[in-house]
Amino acid sequence: MEQTLKFLNELTANGLVEQYAIGGAMAAFFYSEAVVTEDLDAFILFDQPASGLVTLSPVYEFLKSRGATERREHLLVAGTLLQLIPAYDPLTEEAVRQAVDRLVGETGTRVLTAEHLIAIALKTGRAKDHARVATLLEEAAIDTARLTDILERHQLLERWDRFRALHP
Amino acid sequence: MNTTLKNIAEEIFRRKQAARREAARLPIEEKLRILVKLQQRANEVRRATGRPEMFVWQLD
Numbered sequence: 001m002e003q004t005l006k007f008l009n010e011l012t013a014n015g016l017v018e019q020y021a022i023g024g025a026m027a028a029f030f031y032s033e034a035v036v037t038e039d040l041d042a043f044i045l046f047d048q049p050a051s052g053l054v055t056l057s058p059v060y061e062f063l064k065s066r067g068a069t070e071r072r073e074h075l076l077v078a079g080t081l082l083q084l085i086p087a088y089d090p091l092t093e094e095a096v097r098q099a100v101d102r103l104v105g106e107t108g109t110r111v112l113t114a115e116h117l118i119a120i121a122l123k124t125g126r127a128k129d130h131a132r133v134a135t136l137l138e139e140a141a142i143d144t145a146r147l148t149d150i151l152e153r154h155q156l157l158e159r160w161d162r163f164r165a166l167h168p
Numbered sequence: 169m170n171t172t173l174k175n176i177a178e179e180i181f182r183r184k185q186a187a188r189r190e191a192a193r194l195p196i197e198e199k200l201r202i203l204v205k206l207q208q209r210a211n212e213v214r215r216a217t218g219r220p221e222m223f224v225w226q227l228d
Contacts, residue, residue: 001200001225001227001228002228003228029196029199029200029203030196031192032188032192033188033191033192033194033199034191034194034199034200034202034203034206035206036203036206036207036209036210036222037203038207038222038223039223071223076223078226078228079225079226079227079228080225080226081223081225102196103196104196104197104200105197105228138185138188138189139188139189139192140192
């Protein structure tokens with residue numbers, strides 16, 4: 001996976017994206033036990049062009065120039081199945097901007113915080129997202145004040161209350 | 169409810185929770201090795217049940 005992360009870092013270094021951060025199940029790996037997953041989700045943040053039009057094509061082309069191949073909705077990059085997800089709302093944009101630096105082997109990367117992972121999972125709201133929230137609450141060191149602040153600013157407190165009612 | 173059996177079950181659940189928390193503290197590199205094993209095991213089940221296999225990562 002390190003080589004995949006090096007390519008992601010190159011995206012930022014070459015100005016193809018403003019920033020990226022690992023999300024989804026793989027980000028949760030940094031805070032909780034390993035669970036099975038097939039792909040590596042990378043949220044990417046673009047510098048907003050004057051036209052307002054954003055396309056993933058230059059990013060795809062860059063990664064293909066590094067040997068990546070398309071596989072269904074993923075890119076197969078250096079032995080890892082990569083799912084690129086543009087930051088699509090204020091919550092995911094904030095999550096990428098506030099991601100934390102981590103090392104995998106000797107390669108630096110950026111990972112969404114556990115608090116943002118919980119907020120995004122609550123907002124997405126599928127059964128597997130709720131399972132991720134429950135796992136993070138049980139196994140990760142959560143900054144409750146920070147989580148509450150995120151949930152409040154992104155209008156997720158009602159979902160949080162419903163979740164806590166189901167999983168006290 | 170048999171109190172002894174309930175206590176045994178609660179102790180099992182407590183140990184499982186402790187094991188999960190311990191697993192959560194493993195280095196990310198070790199978790200990636202575990203992931204590959206999980207992907208391989210998942211594929212054994214998928215093959216046995218006629219479902220498409222998932223991609224198994226090739227670690228560096």
